[in-house]
Amino acid sequence: MRLLQRLILLLLAIVLPWASARAERSPGDKLKVVATIPDLVDLVREVGGERVEVSTIARGKENLHNVIARPSHLVALSKADALVQIGLSLETAYIPGLLEGCGNPQVWPGGKGFINCSDGWEAIQVPVVLSRQGGDLHPQGNPHMNLDPRAGRHCVKRICDGLSKLAPEWQAEFEARRDAYLAKLEAPEKRWAALGEQFKGRKFVEYHQEYNYFAQHYGLALVANLEVKPGIPPTPNHLAEVIEKMKAEQCDVIVTALWSKNDFVQRVAEATGAKVVELPNMCGGIAGTDTWIEMMDVLHERLAKAFGIPLPEKPAPEAQKPTQKP
């Protein structure tokens, strides 16, 4: 199946540059946007509203370093006005190949329609020396910035700038929508900060280096990673060390994403008696995480529950309130 898909991709890559010369956008046409992850689809919709049509490449349950490029992605990129990505090498497995094959220089790095959301973001865990032996999935530092509680604020600004460059006639509209979203973030940010205060110093282990921005933001204590390095699977020796460390430090929470809830995690959980908590790593993988705000809510709430932190009572929606009887 993968071979067939690769052959189709190869054929399209030969044909598309000749066949698809992207028609110039007429004023008033919607902007066609391809986003690499569903979180960015949500944020592009927030800024672009009715002015954009946006699709995603990665789906919510995938390992972000192992997203499979499909012919439909190549076709979407060949017609796109903009590509919105996280950057920091998060999309290295599939974006360079898709860009090369799509025949649409507008969405190439440096092109008018290339929007890189990590521009201006300070990456953590930037390697001092790059070595293949050290794992090469995070060569520019940790790319999972969409899981930082400040990422929504950062990304909508990059998206607003990028869309405004493409369609200056709608700039005021994009800026108003961006500002409305920034205001909408204030209430959830207060909710998250209240839980986050109680995260400080709590110990956890994670499978892949995915939740490090989140952990750093709140002062959570990361005890160990089950992967030896990003992309290098656990070895028996490494797992034995992790188990010993967890016991010594009385760490009883293991964090995974959907893709990484595997036998290694299970083995460590059994050996230590730790809880396994499955967290979203992007929108859409877990029920109730369609928007970035919802995804962050679920992330905070699941982690709070794992640490035994009580959740504040949610006000009941109006419709669900019992009717007052006279």
Ligand SMILES: [Zn+2]
């Ligand atoms: Zn990663």
